[in-house]
Each structure stands twice: as C-alpha cells, then as structure tokens.
Amino acid sequence: MKRIGDVWSSRGKSSSVDEKPQGEEATRPEPSSPVSGISSGATPAEEGAVPQAGAGLEACPHCGGLGYVSYDVPPGHPLFGRAVPCVCQAERQAAELRQRIRSTSPLRVLQDKRFETFLPDGLGLPPDRARSLRRAWERAQAFAERPEGWLVLRGGTGCGKTHLAAAIAHRLLERGVPALFVHVPDLLDELRATFHPEAESSYEERFWELREAPVLILDDLGAQQSTPWAQEKLFQLLDWRYNARLPTVITTNLPLEAFEPRLRSRLQDSRLVEVVVILAPDFRRGTPSTGPDLNLLPLLREMTFETFRDRPELSPRERDNLREALRMARAYAENPHGWLVLAGPYGSGKTHLAAAIAHVVASRGIPALFVGVPDLLDWLRAAFHPKSDQPYDQRFDEVKLAPFLVLDDLGTESATPWAREKLYQLLNYRYLAGAPTVITTATPLEHLDARIAARLSDETRVTVITLDLPPYRTPLRRREPRPMGREP
Known part of the structure; x- marks a missing residue:
C-alpha cells in the first residue's frame, strides 16, 4: 500500500502550501538525518536520484515512465537500495492520499466537526469568554484559507479546540x-x-509522513505519556517542521510553560507561531464549573493598586517595607512569570496586593482564578459527593491548569494528610510547569509542609515579599449615646 509520504516529497518545504520559501538549503537535513541527501523542493534528478532499471514509457525524464526512482546514497542510509515514488506520480497519489486520510485518520469520526457546526459565541458565556471563542473560530478559518506558520489552540477540556482543528482539516481537504x-x-x-x-511500515516511513506533511494537525499535545523517548520523538518532529516553516496546527490544554524547554522555545516564537487562548468552559457543561462561588476575584473588585493606602502611621522602616512590597507587586503584575509569595501577619495587606495583581492580569484577557485555600479544598471534596455533577479529576485540573492562579491564605487549611497531599500535587505541578502563581500566607515557611516549603524556597523560580507590618486599623465610628428617658 502506498504511504502518505509517497507524494509529499514532491510538494517542497514551505511556510504555506501555496508558496515556496527562499533559502531551502538552510533547512535541508544534515548527513546524519534519516533523509539525508533528499530535498523535497527539488526533483529526484537534482538530488542524485537514478531511474530504476526496467522497462517503461519514456514519458518522464526522471523515472523513464516507471514511476519510481532510487537515490545515489551511501550504504547505511535509510534510503539505500529503496525505490521511491517519482514526482510524476504526485497528482494521482495526492488524490489517493486525500481519500486515505478521510478513511483512516481520526477525521472519520469527526465528520460533524466543521466550521458551520461550531458555536462561535458559545452558550450564555460572559463577554470575555465569548470573545475568546469567536476569535479562535476566526483565526482557525483564516488558517484554513491560507495555511501559513503555526497555529496553537490552547484551552481547557471541551472548549472546542479539537472541533476547530478538525474543521481546519476538513476545509483543507475540500480544497485538495x-x-x-x-x-x-x-x-x-x-x-x-x-x-x-x-509492522506494515517502518519507523522511517511513518516519521517521514509526519515530518513532510503539507499541513500537520497535532491534537492534544501534552496528553501523551511523557517518557524521554516520547519527548525526543515529538521534539524531532516539531523541530524539523519549525526549521522548515511547515504549516502546523497544535491543540493543547497545557500552558506553554509546561512543555520541556526546547519545545517551549519553538512554541513561544511569535515570528512563526500564533497562540490563541480559548477561555470558554466545557461545552458539555455550558457554564464554568469553577463558578463565582470559588473564584473570589469579583468580590474583591475594590482591592486595586489605586486603592492601596500608604499608611502614614507606620514607622519609616515599615513604610519603606510597604512601598517596596507595592513596587514589587506592580512589577510582577506587569510581567507575571514564575511565583510570587506574599508573607506576613493578618491584616498587613497581602490579600489586597494579590487581588490587585490578579485584576491587572485579568484586564489583559488572561483568566485569573483567585481562591482561598480552605474554600478550594472544600470544593474539591464536594466532587466526591454522589450528586456532584463534575468528577474530582476535572475540578482539580481546572485549578491546576488555570492560566493565572492566586492561592490566598496558604497554611490555614485543615492539616489532614489528604489536604496536604492535594496541595502538594497542585503546587508541584505548577512549580514544574512554571505556571504564574501568587500565594499569600501568614504561616512561616518553615511551618508549612516540608515539600511545599522546599518549592517556595527556590529563589530561581520564587520571589518572596515579606510584609513585616502591623495590621491595618480601620477607625471605628463612634455612636452617640441616646438621651435617657426618650423613646427610641
């Protein structure tokens, strides 16, 4: 059976399927590469191909009408001694390819996932979430009309990423x-x-198909078992396509910081990659599961940087401490990378600063989840109730994968083994992923769970601001005494 890669070598390396880029030599494989000596942008004759011996029509100058060529490569090369389809077979094989893709790829069970069946405004979504969904729909359609560069669709489970990716594939196949x-x-x-x-095909053949695909759509990147072998194969595939500027679509529910550094650097290259974040919740539920009860940020709308008081009653040292904390919090809000820990006694302003940071982040279109740690644990426990409409894993993932998370009042939660383990799992994941996180605590770090304390003590990833201040004192209004003997 002919493989998908049989026809792709004739199409050439390109940043789009319609144009041939300049400087192809820079993207050709090194001699040690599995396909050394072959440039998909050149004819076989130009790359050392020789016709296979045998009778055939003299219709093609490269294969003599036989339809296959062999390459003049040294022994040990993956293509040594192999017959490779000639470029003259491209049109016929392209038609076969399109039919084979439809019948054997996951698209056969995604026939209804089209742009026409997508709900670009969602179902009763808040304006910011609806806007993010419509923008993703528009960008996916634009890519399908002119597939250039990379498009990364990022969002939670069930937000529509796979639907849009499948719609892109269907539209492209319809266009041939x-x-x-x-x-x-x-x-x-x-x-x-x-x-x-x-096996019906070799590793080299299958990998060639993926690497040279005119358009490759990778669904659910990051959901695979992350073994060293898997990481290396995915990096080899994406690194090749990155260097060749081949059109690629990726869907993921992970923040880019969760990927290993080499791949992350490719995905963060804005010259080639467009990242579209979908803020919509799972379409199957229709509404965000975290809801207003868990996310406290709407209730803290008055806690902004503009309303943060300077407190003239403090000593000079304390005022300097407060101003430095405010400066560092503002700086983090402008560039929220890594972790920020606000430590200090109750009433010192930790929660106000954390909320102010979250408001700035949210104003830029980044979903900001502000949760009290005791409330979070209660919310997770509720998932085990028989009448819960959402499984525990789904709830936990929504917090774990939040683009921006504030954990308020760490250390006041019930110190049960279950609570300690859940908090460690949450924080350890975000620590390894480098996901932006703000934590407030009135508990000295050395009194926290030892594993969590170790994460918070890592100065390479965590900035700690200590508010060594007395609590805010809100003046109480004096009540005038009522005159004796008078009716109320």
Whole structure:
C-alpha cells in the first residue's frame, strides 16, 4: 500500500502550501538525518536520484515512465537500495492520499466537526469568554484559507479546540490540500508499533509522513505519556517542521510553560507561531464549573493598586517595607512569570496586593482564578459527593491548569494528610510547569509542609515579599449615646 509520504516529497518545504520559501538549503537535513541527501523542493534528478532499471514509457525524464526512482546514497542510509515514488506520480497519489486520510485518520469520526457546526459565541458565556471563542473560530478559518506558520489552540477540556482543528482539516481537504490530523497519544503508539517485526511500515516511513506533511494537525499535545523517548520523538518532529516553516496546527490544554524547554522555545516564537487562548468552559457543561462561588476575584473588585493606602502611621522602616512590597507587586503584575509569595501577619495587606495583581492580569484577557485555600479544598471534596455533577479529576485540573492562579491564605487549611497531599500535587505541578502563581500566607515557611516549603524556597523560580507590618486599623465610628428617658 502506498504511504502518505509517497507524494509529499514532491510538494517542497514551505511556510504555506501555496508558496515556496527562499533559502531551502538552510533547512535541508544534515548527513546524519534519516533523509539525508533528499530535498523535497527539488526533483529526484537534482538530488542524485537514478531511474530504476526496467522497462517503461519514456514519458518522464526522471523515472523513464516507471514511476519510481532510487537515490545515489551511501550504504547505511535509510534510503539505500529503496525505490521511491517519482514526482510524476504526485497528482494521482495526492488524490489517493486525500481519500486515505478521510478513511483512516481520526477525521472519520469527526465528520460533524466543521466550521458551520461550531458555536462561535458559545452558550450564555460572559463577554470575555465569548470573545475568546469567536476569535479562535476566526483565526482557525483564516488558517484554513491560507495555511501559513503555526497555529496553537490552547484551552481547557471541551472548549472546542479539537472541533476547530478538525474543521481546519476538513476545509483543507475540500480544497485538495493534504492535511494530516493525528491525536498525539495515538501517534506515539503508532510509532512504537513500527518497530514490530510484522509492522506494515517502518519507523522511517511513518516519521517521514509526519515530518513532510503539507499541513500537520497535532491534537492534544501534552496528553501523551511523557517518557524521554516520547519527548525526543515529538521534539524531532516539531523541530524539523519549525526549521522548515511547515504549516502546523497544535491543540493543547497545557500552558506553554509546561512543555520541556526546547519545545517551549519553538512554541513561544511569535515570528512563526500564533497562540490563541480559548477561555470558554466545557461545552458539555455550558457554564464554568469553577463558578463565582470559588473564584473570589469579583468580590474583591475594590482591592486595586489605586486603592492601596500608604499608611502614614507606620514607622519609616515599615513604610519603606510597604512601598517596596507595592513596587514589587506592580512589577510582577506587569510581567507575571514564575511565583510570587506574599508573607506576613493578618491584616498587613497581602490579600489586597494579590487581588490587585490578579485584576491587572485579568484586564489583559488572561483568566485569573483567585481562591482561598480552605474554600478550594472544600470544593474539591464536594466532587466526591454522589450528586456532584463534575468528577474530582476535572475540578482539580481546572485549578491546576488555570492560566493565572492566586492561592490566598496558604497554611490555614485543615492539616489532614489528604489536604496536604492535594496541595502538594497542585503546587508541584505548577512549580514544574512554571505556571504564574501568587500565594499569600501568614504561616512561616518553615511551618508549612516540608515539600511545599522546599518549592517556595527556590529563589530561581520564587520571589518572596515579606510584609513585616502591623495590621491595618480601620477607625471605628463612634455612636452617640441616646438621651435617657426618650423613646427610641
């Protein structure tokens, strides 16, 4: 059976499927690469291909009408001794490819996932979430009309990422553009299966198909089992396509900071990659599961940097401490990377500063989740109730994967083993992912769980602001005594 890669080598490396870029030599593989000596932008004759021996029509100057060529490569090269389809077969094989993609790829069970069936404004969403959904729909359509560069669709479970990615693939196939849609965990299983002695295709052939696809759509990147082998294969695939500027669509529910550094640097290159964040909740639920009861930020709308008082009653040292804390909090709000810990006694202004930071972040369109730690644990426990409409794992993931998270009052939660373990799992994930997080605590770090304290003490990722201040004192209004003997 002919493989998808049979026709792709004739299309050329390109930043879009319609244009051929300049400087192809810079993207050709090194001699140690599995496809060394082959440039998909050149004809086989230009790259050392020689016709296979045998009779055939003299219709093609490269293969003599046979339809296949072999390459003049040294022994040990993956293509040594192999017959490769000639470029003259491209049109016929392209038609076969499109039919094969429709019948064998995951698209066959995603036939209804089209732009026409997508709800670009969602169902009863707040304006900011509806805007993010419509923007993703518009950007996906634009990519389908002119597939250039990379498009990364990021959002929570069920927000519509896969629907839009499948819609892109359907639209491209309708236009005659081969678009390969693959689910990343399944893809890695397929690559592993190629090492079986009875596999229908070799690893090199399957990897070639993915690497040279005119348009590649990777669904659910980050959901795969993250073994060193899997990480390396995915990096090799995406690094090749990154250097070749080949059109690629990626969906993920992870923040970019969660990916290993080499891949993260590619995904954060704004010259090639457009990242579209979808703020919509799971379409199957219709409303955000975190809801107003968990996210306290709307209740703290008056806690902004503008309303933060200077407190003239403080000593000079204390006022300097307060002003430095305010300066550092403002700086973090402007560039929220890593973790910020606000430590100090109750009433010193920690929660006010944390809320002010979250308001600034939210004003830029980044979802900001502000939760009290005791409330969070109660909310997670409620998922185990028989009448809960949302499983625990889904609730936990919504907090774990929040683009920006504020944990208020760490250390006051019930110190049960379950609570300690859940908090550690949450914080450890965000620590490893480098996800922006603000934490307030009145508990000295050394009195926290040892594993959490170790994370908070890492000066390379965590900035600690200590508010060594007395609590705010709100003047009480004096009540005038009522005259004796008078009716109230």
